[in-house]
Amino acid sequence: MSELSHSLKNSADEKNRQRFRQALTIINLSIRRYLFTRYMWLLICLGLTPCLFTGMIAIAKIIHEGYGRQPQISDMNQFMQMAFRLFYIHFVIFFVANIFGFLLLRKEVDDRTLHYLFLQPVSKTLVILSKFVAFIIVTWIFLSATFLLMYVIMFIPYGIGVMAKDLFESGRAVSLVEESFVMLVALALYGAISMVMGTIFKTVWYGMIFYLWETALPYLPSTFKFFTVSHYLQAMTPERGAIPPHMFELYGEMPGPLHCFIAIVLILTVFIGITVFLIRRYECRYAES
């Protein structure tokens, strides 16, 4: 009896290992498919735009004030926080996550390659979730790198020593890690929502309505704010203590960490659940796509 249970356990382990291997291959395959496509160029352009702006500001500072002067750390923190809250959360991450999340399934349908995955002995759920993980890996690594690059560029007029001091003595390294984590959460949340949309819709235009809804956050009544993703992302963004309070008073009362955690889990569960439900019923029909 114990031999039988042992062999059953071994076979279950082997199956899990195989499933894991299959998931890794789909992730690898999906990452390779992202690279060097026009969507990757879009990601590069969107991700590097804040770096470009920061670079222009850095050059202007060097021209006007010279190299190596004492930095106004509070100004820089304000700039970083504004860039993250307004540019990254409301613009870069939103568009990147929406476009890439939407394309998870839609690109395979448009390229007529979905059948290659759906004909393999692997569940459709595993296929779509692996593709979701691939999207998160690619976009998160890239956007985190560009955010870090923006930080580095910002310190060019003041030198590496000042940057190292700010990073490790003022504890900015922790803030950067926290902001990177918020990016990850933002990509996952927006990605999960747009993944559902990509399974239902054929074009990404629904995103404009979603975008208006999300950017209208400051102007919404406080009850509606709880139905926007950006409300929780703004709440999770670490305070650098440099922003005048009136700048963000339109965001209203921010939810606490527990509320944020519950909201994130709920949004992810609902939207990934809907995707799994839809994908199990999904058929490979290119002619109508």
Added chain:
Amino acid sequence: MNGQTTIHNSTPVIELKNLSRWYGEVLGVNRITATIYPGITGLLGPNGAGKTTLMNLICGLLRPSQGSVRIFGKPVWNNPKILSRIAYCTQYDSFYERMTSFEFLYFLLSVRGYDRATAKLLAVQALERLKLHDVMNKRLGGFSKGMRQRVKVALALADNPEILVLDEPLNSLDVVGRHEMMELIKSYGCEGRNVLISSHILHEIEEMTDNILMLSHGYLLAEGDVREVRGLLKQHPHKIYIRCDAPRRFASLLFEMNGAHSVQIDPDSEGLVAQTFDLDTFCHRLNDIVLNNHIHVSLVTVSDESIRAVFEYLTESAHV
């Protein structure tokens, strides 16, 4: 022919029970009940008959609107386990264009569950089998249609699946390629594997198997022996379109060799349409003419009009 049943002792491979599939108002296939036994089975029907829909249903890409598909007794829709026993070569000419043919096979074999070493070995063997080993490191985007077709077949054959489903695999192949592919499929069938192959050209199917399913307008018209269909074709000659650099000379040579029943030069003078009752002899004559007279032939296609005529005949018989 209609309603004919063949008695088999072996276990059924594919069972279709009252299978229907509609696309909204449009009929894909309607109330198909058939059993496919081991060996090669041809799926014959003119364009739009429902062959691809039926194959997509069999391989689980589509969900039946009504009825069921069972493979080795198990349902196929949303059943990934059964997919490890099937390989499907679709008609879609789409690939991961930036990949090489080797990478394409290697990745998809890995998704099939094989470890790295096995996937590599199977990929190389399959490409060698389809004579693609010279171009295995070239990107698929630069492949000709014929090569792409062979890559798809290589993928389907790579891990020797128990059931091989091929949707018009001879499309886009030249004469030599077609012959090689037919031999390959025949040898696969001879190894005791199960092959379901579709075509709208009776002659192609006849080369590989006697056992056919005939579809027309989404209905299963007949199943059984291909020779009975062949008999009906005697009244309906094959129509062959040949595009060449000297169509008039080609036509006169065909007549001289008694190779065709009638020949008509194309209005643009770049080709001809020949009609024959005996496609085998015609093909031999065609080869002789090309080889001995140095005529450059760029295209040879057999129209499915002859088979369409048989379908019309069978449809009429079914209504009487």
